[in-house]
Amino acid sequence: MKIVIVDDDPxxxxxLTTIVENSDYEVAAEGTxxxxxxxxxxxxxxxxxxxxxxxxxxxxxxxxxxxLAADSEAKILLITTFKDDEYIHEALNIGCKxxxxxxxxxxxxxxxxxxxxxxxxxxxxxxxSMSAQSVHKDFxxxxxxxxxxxxxxxxxxxxxxxxxxxxxxxxxVRNYISQMLTKLDLRDRTQLAVYYxxx
Numbered sequence: 001m002k003i004v005i006v007d008d009d010p011x012x013x014x015x016l017t018t019i020v021e022n023s024d025y026e027v028a029a030e031g032t033x034x035x036x037x038x039x040x041x042x043x044x045x046x047x048x049x050x051x052x053x054x055x056x057x058x059x060x061x062x063x064x065x066x067x068l069a070a071d072s073e074a075k076i077l078l079i080t081t082f083k084d085d086e087y088i089h090e091a092l093n094i095g096c097k098x099x100x101x102x103x104x105x106x107x108x109x110x111x112x113x114x115x116x117x118x119x120x121x122x123x124x125x126x127x128x129s130m131s132a133q134s135v136h137k138d139f140x141x142x143x144x145x146x147x148x149x150x151x152x153x154x155x156x157x158x159x160x161x162x163x164x165x166x167x168x169x170x171x172x173v174r175n176y177i178s179q180m181l182t183k184l185d186l187r188d189r190t191q192l193a194v195y196y197x198x199x
Contacts, residue, residue, distance in 0.1 A: 001116060002028040004044055006037040006060070007052040007079065012102065016050060016079070023109045034058025041067050041074065048116060053080040053087055061090055068095045077115050079108075088122075092194045098156070099123060119156040120193045141183055149176050153189050154196035 003025050007013045010032065017027045028044040031037055035058050037051045049067065051060040064076045077098040078091055091099050098121035100111050111121045142150065145166075152162045159177070163170045177189060186192055 001025050001048070002044060002046040003048045003050060003112070004029045004031070004037070004040045004046040005050045006031040006033070006040070006055075006063075008032050008055040009052075012052070012079075015105075016108070019105065019108050020050075020112070023112075025112065034060055034063035037063035038066050042070075048075045048077060048112060050077045050079055050112075053078055053082060053091075061087065061094065064091070064096050065094050075115050077111060077121070089197065092197050095190075097121065114156050117158070119158055120154070120190060121156040122154070122197075142180065146176055146180050149173065150180060150192055150196050153177065154193040156193075 003020055005013055005016050005020065005027055007016070013030050013032065017030060020027055028046050029040045031040050032055070034051075034055050037049060037060065038058075040046075041049050049064075051063060053060040060078055060080075064074075064078070067074050067076065072095065074095075076096045077100060078087075078096055079100050079102055080087070081102050088099055097115045097119075098111055100107055100121065101123045104123055107123065114121045148166060149162055152165060157165065159170050159173045162168070162173045166173075168176075177192070180192060181187070181189075184192070184195060186195060
C-alpha cells in the first residue's frame with residue numbers, strides 16, 4: 001500500500017512518515033503544499049493521500065477537489081488542527097474519506113486502515129461536536145433504529161461492526177441501509193454519511 005503525505009510543516013511530515021512506515025506501509029512521496037499534493041498524486045497514484053488543510057498558495061481542500069475531479073476513486077484523509085464545521089462539510093461534499101486531528105496520534109493508523117478498507121473516518125472529537133447539531137427535520141422520516149444505523153455509518157463503521165454494536169444480523173443492517181438509501185434518495189453509504197453530517 002502506497003501512501004503520499006503532504007503538510008507544510010516538515011516536522012509533521014517527518015512524524016507522520018515515521019508512524020506510517022513503522023506500521024509497514026510504504027510512504028511513496030512527501031510534499032509541503034497543495035501543489036505538491038496534486039503533482040505527487042498524479043505521479044505515484046497512491047492508495048491513500050494524507051494531506052493538511054491549511055497550506056500556503058493552495059489548500060489541502062483545493063488540492064483534494066482537483067484530485068477527486070480527475071479520479072473520483074481517490075482516497076484522501078485530511079489531517080488538521082482545525083475542528084471547523086465549514087471545512088468538514090466541504091471535505092464531505094468534495095468526497096474526502098476522512099478527517100483526523102493531528103493531536104490524535106493513536107488514531108492515525110486505525111484511520112488509514114479504515115479508509116483503505118473503504119470506510120469513512122472522522123475524529124471522535126469532531127463526531128461528538130457535530131452529532132449534537134446533526135439531527136434535521138428530515139430525520140423524522142427515519143425510525144429510531146435507522147437513526148442509530150446512519151450515525152454509525154457516518155462514524156465509519158462497516159456493516160459487521162454496526163451489526164455487533166446494535167445486536168443485529170449483517171443482513172438486517174444491509175436491509176436497513178438499503179431502505180434508508182431509497183427513502184432519502186441517496187446512492188450509497190458515502191452519500192448517507194454526507195447526508196448525516198450536512199443535516
